[in-house]
Amino acid sequence: MYSRPASYFLAVLMCTFALQGEKREVAPVPIHQVEPAYEADMSTSYVVDHIRVEMTIAWWQPVIVGPGFERKYMDQLSKFAVGGDDDSSLRQTFGILRQKWNEVPAGQMNRVLSSDLLRWPDGDLLAAWAGFFKDASIFPRRGWRQTLYRDVFRGKRILDFGCGLAFDTVHYAENGARVTFVDLVESNVEVVRRLCRLKNLKDCEFCFMQDLASLSALDGYYDAIYCSGSLINAPLEAIRLEAQALLEHLPVGGRWMELAYPKARWEREGRIPFEKWGEKTDGGAPWMEWHDLDKVMWYLAPAKFDVVLNLEFHSSDFNWFDLIRVS
Numbered sequence: 001m002y003s004r005p006a007s008y009f010l011a012v013l014m015c016t017f018a019l020q021g022e023k024r025e026v027a028p029v030p031i032h033q034v035e036p037a038y039e040a041d042m043s044t045s046y047v048v049d050h051i052r053v054e055m056t057i058a059w060w061q062p063v064i065v066g067p068g069f070e071r072k073y074m075d076q077l078s079k080f081a082v083g084g085d086d087d088s089s090l091r092q093t094f095g096i097l098r099q100k101w102n103e104v105p106a107g108q109m110n111r112v113l114s115s116d117l118l119r120w121p122d123g124d125l126l127a128a129w130a131g132f133f134k135d136a137s138i139f140p141r142r143g144w145r146q147t148l149y150r151d152v153f154r155g156k157r158i159l160d161f162g163c164g165l166a167f168d169t170v171h172y173a174e175n176g177a178r179v180t181f182v183d184l185v186e187s188n189v190e191v192v193r194r195l196c197r198l199k200n201l202k203d204c205e206f207c208f209m210q211d212l213a214s215l216s217a218l219d220g221y222y223d224a225i226y227c228s229g230s231l232i233n234a235p236l237e238a239i240r241l242e243a244q245a246l247l248e249h250l251p252v253g254g255r256w257m258e259l260a261y262p263k264a265r266w267e268r269e270g271r272i273p274f275e276k277w278g279e280k281t282d283g284g285a286p287w288m289e290w291h292d293l294d295k296v297m298w299y300l301a302p303a304k305f306d307v308v309l310n311l312e313f314h315s316s317d318f319n320w321f322d323l324i325r326v327s
Contacts, residue, residue, distance in 0.1 A: 091211040093238050094184045100278075100285050101233070102185050104164040107135030111283060114165070114187040118194070125191075126198055133167050140314055146171050153177040156223035161246060162230020166192045169226060173201045180205040180218065215245045224255040232260050233278065234287050240299035247303050256305060256323040260291035264316040296321055303327065 087093055106112040106128075117125055137143045146168060154176035160169040163181040165188070173179045173196065181192045186208045196204045207217060225246050231239050250256065261281065266272070269280055278285025293310055305323035312319045 088241075089211040089213055090238055090241055093234055094209070094211055096286055097233060098185055100282075101162075101164075101183075102187055103283065104188060105136065106132045106165070108138070108141065110135075114185065114191045117191050118187055122194075122198055125194065129165065129195055132165060133171070136167050137171075141318075142167065144313075145320070150175040150177075153224065157221070159218070159222040159225045159246070159249065161225060161227045161242075163192055164188055164228075164230075166195070168228055170195060170199070170201070173204055174199065178203040180207060180222070182207040182209055182215075182218075184209045212241060212245050215249075218249050220249070221251045222249050222254060224257055225250050227256075227258040229259045231258055232289050232291055233282070233285050235274070235289070236295060236299060243299045247300065250325055252325050252327060254325050255308070256296075256300065256321070256325065258291070258296060258321045260296075260319050260321070261288065262312050262316055262319040263290045263292055264312065265318075266290040268316070291319070291321075293321065296323070 102113055102115055103111050104114050110132075112128075112132075117128070120128065137146060139147070149168075150172055153172045156177055158169060158172060158177050158179045159182060160166055160179055161182050163169060163183045166179075166181055169177070169179045169181065170192065181189060181196075181204065183189045183192075189206050189208045193204075193206045205219070207214060209215065231242065234242075266277065269277070272280060274287055274289045278288035281288050293307070297305065300323075303325060304327040306326050307322075308324055309320065309322040311321075
């Protein structure tokens, strides 16, 4: 048995209290308005159970960033006609992604087709998911998030965007969260729906996302939008359209949480073009792109966020953003 440093419990307390603020309605933001933010200059870092934690303590202020920012990151769009008149709803983009993401992570290293899982008997499905969950949830990779947020999310409305097999959020639902599961692959949603029924989880909702218009079916506001690796598999233009649609359901005081791959991993693995990098990271994903706080703030703008946690962890294989909306 080991003890965790005081900084760990400070992080837990910060997450707990940050969700207690009063929510206020926010008018939908036109997606053509771009008002990115600069990185605050006060930060500290420390180690929590092998996780390097960077905590930024400052307000974010708007600055003007012109087309150069977009050109810097959006020079590889050959497979995706995102953001134009012909794909403003991302139906074409989702069609490309859908060909891959019926294949979902089944633990740390393995993958399985959700369409295959739907054919399994109930008992086999439950047993398989339990095994996948155990393998995926070792503390340094995923278990720390489950430990950090399961009590914070109790009684809260959580939107899991790109749920896959929903290891984190089914766990949160088992501990009292009210979860809406969203995915662009219908069989992913149906597997999770079936799992929730078999686990007798009542306060859950489900949304198959054919295109961005499908998000209009979401009911009201959420306390947190939870994106566990679902926003790095398309160009930033497409991610910005997704983010702006999701922000219509996140009030001031709500949390934006995102798992991504950091730039350090992309550099370590050879600076592979984004349309090829997914072959190395995710078994043939048509697009994979590193994210940092600047990119995240760019596609969330002009909405403004304070930083609760900004983590790069597991030997810089992953990074985690936990942001709280302030306007």
